[in-house]
Amino acid sequence: MAVLSDIHIGDNTPTVWYQRSVHEPYLVAALDWIVAHAEQFQEVVLLGDIIDTWTYPPSVRPPSMAAIIEANPEVLGPAGALSRVVDAVGTVTYVLGNHDGTVTAADLDVLRAAVGPLQLGEPVHVRTGRTGKRTVFSHGHHWGMFNAPDPASRWDTLPVGHFVTRAFSHLMAGYLAPGQTVADFKNQGYPVGFDIGRFLASLGTTRRRNLADLLLTYVVKASGLSEVEPIILPDGSETTIGEARVVYADLFTRWAAREGSRATAARAALADDKGDHMAWFAQRLALEHSADLVVFGHTHVPIGGLRVSPIRYVNNGFACGSVPDNATKEFTFTVVDLAGSSTDGPTADTRAAEDRPSAQVMKVDHATGAVSVAAPRTLPSVVLAPAMDFSCYVRIHNDSPAPLRLQRSSATDGHWVVPPPAEIPVGGRGDAWLQDHGGPAGSAGAFSYRGAGAELPFTVGCPTFGANHAAGAGGAFVARTGAGKLGAAGKVPASGHPLEVIFTVGGQP
Numbered sequence: 001m002a003v004l005s006d007i008h009i010g011d012n013t014p015t016v017w018y019q020r021s022v023h024e025p026y027l028v029a030a031l032d033w034i035v036a037h038a039e040q041f042q043e044v045v046l047l048g049d050i051i052d053t054w055t056y057p058p059s060v061r062p063p064s065m066a067a068i069i070e071a072n073p074e075v076l077g078p079a080g081a082l083s084r085v086v087d088a089v090g091t092v093t094y095v096l097g098n099h100d101g102t103v104t105a106a107d108l109d110v111l112r113a114a115v116g117p118l119q120l121g122e123p124v125h126v127r128t129g130r131t132g133k134r135t136v137f138s139h140g141h142h143w144g145m146f147n148a149p150d151p152a153s154r155w156d157t158l159p160v161g162h163f164v165t166r167a168f169s170h171l172m173a174g175y176l177a178p179g180q181t182v183a184d185f186k187n188q189g190y191p192v193g194f195d196i197g198r199f200l201a202s203l204g205t206t207r208r209r210n211l212a213d214l215l216l217t218y219v220v221k222a223s224g225l226s227e228v229e230p231i232i233l234p235d236g237s238e239t240t241i242g243e244a245r246v247v248y249a250d251l252f253t254r255w256a257a258r259e260g261s262r263a264t265a266a267r268a269a270l271a272d273d274k275g276d277h278m279a280w281f282a283q284r285l286a287l288e289h290s291a292d293l294v295v296f297g298h299t300h301v302p303i304g305g306l307r308v309s310p311i312r313y314v315n316n317g318f319a320c321g322s323v324p325d326n327a328t329k330e331f332t333f334t335v336v337d338l339a340g341s342s343t344d345g346p347t348a349d350t351r352a353a354e355d356r357p358s359a360q361v362m363k364v365d366h367a368t369g370a371v372s373v374a375a376p377r378t379l380p381s382v383v384l385a386p387a388m389d390f391s392c393y394v395r396i397h398n399d400s401p402a403p404l405r406l407q408r409s410s411a412t413d414g415h416w417v418v419p420p421p422a423e424i425p426v427g428g429r430g431d432a433w434l435q436d437h438g439g440p441a442g443s444a445g446a447f448s449y450r451g452a453g454a455e456l457p458f459t460v461g462c463p464t465f466g467a468n469h470a471a472g473a474g475g476a477f478v479a480r481t482g483a484g485k486l487g488a489a490g491k492v493p494a495s496g497h498p499l500e501v502i503f504t505v506g507g508q509p
Helices: 020-036 065-071 081-089 105-115 160-175 196-203 211-223 241-247 251-259 262-270 278-288
Strands: 002-004 044-046 092-094 118-120 125-128 134-137 293-296 312-315 331-341 356-364 371-373 392-398 404-413 415-418 429-435 443-450 455-462 469-471 477-481 499-505
Touching (some): 002 020, 020 081, 065 105, 081 105, 105 118, 251 262, 278 293, 278 429, 293 331, 293 356, 429 443
Parallel strands (some): 002 044, 044 092, 092 118, 134 293
Antiparallel strands (some): 002 331, 331 356, 392 429, 415 429, 455 469
8 A cells, every 4th residue: 555645735825835836846756756656556645635715814714625636737627647546556545634524525526527537535444454454544634733623613514723823824924925835935835834843942930821721922023914904714714813813712621521521631732733743642542542553744843663562553644745955855755565474573473374554654855756665763651751651552353253242350559541442352352451550560450351251350460579470361461561571471571671471262372
């Protein structure tokens, strides 16, 4: 499979991140490379923010799909590069992001008329390889506080990030000289239109007002956009920053309620900044779907993996960097092998015949258009320094003749980020994640399942001080800590963190 995201094609208005004159050669090179290797791909996933309806001054109504196609015929026209991909590969799936989140069914029909039969994917797009291992694809914005679809929004779930981006497009429109575009300036193309890390750092420890109010106050001051100046939305309706301030007033509170944790809500506020905090949500999503690989976009920062994790995480990066950033911000996309390789060292499941999906981030050379393997950074863990991860990661294979049904679960120390699943089918597996609270206790918990016979108890623990422990499935398990190798059956490494345990019920570990 091939994955492209965060291209941000618009009508070439100077404030739009993607400029045909700058980015089209790289994009066409990537699409034609896919065509040339079409026999390798069973599907191409357009993983969100392919089209852009955000990066326009407030006085400009974002363009229609027809206008965007007309402005970019070499990519989106009937004889364009995307049409060639559809013809060569056959299955092309469009998963919407935030900048194209208001694309309608009618818009997709217009796009299909130009490029061929695209299919609309679910926000979480799951694919299963020939070995039964799963890969999850999602744009990623659903876990970023400022860019996730907002059910409280009065404007077709548009989040506060839309208004932030429009405000900074207002700023840039006033700054650009005739003939200039944002692609001529460094550090353009942030997911919310500006450096969110700088904004969050500016807050210090203040708790005076709600986070959305602070954000919009910062945006008004930095961009010079009046709170009462009309903003024309993609559907043609109008609103103002002042009205947005009221609508999103309880944003952080709603996220804390949704997540059941102010700490997780704070992580969501940071998720759009450089992408590191997004990895926590990617790992959670993978475990919730019993997947081995998750591919995100959205943050515009390519990530090549996690050094310590029970899953693989790749971020696709982006395709609309500014010209002055060419030396440091590459045009990237991702190639995914749903089967992958079983020779993956310490992260291998013990079932050697079952290959795990793998992913490789690719880059397009800005000078030549040549496609080659990129070398994006690898994150140490989803728990960022100086904090340490004393989680317990649990996987249960059900090789018994009956489904396993959860009877009870508890956390003595820490909390279940992903609780043990309610049922594990015959031949299936379930994943769980017990995370510590960051204090001196570490994590420890218990759960039990019932199958065809007696109730089956399980316990796991990764204390900050003291020996790790695990028990269950009659000792049919293997374990490891950190990035180490899985050990002998029934043996738990006494030290190290986090702890990963793979149980097998009704069979050999």
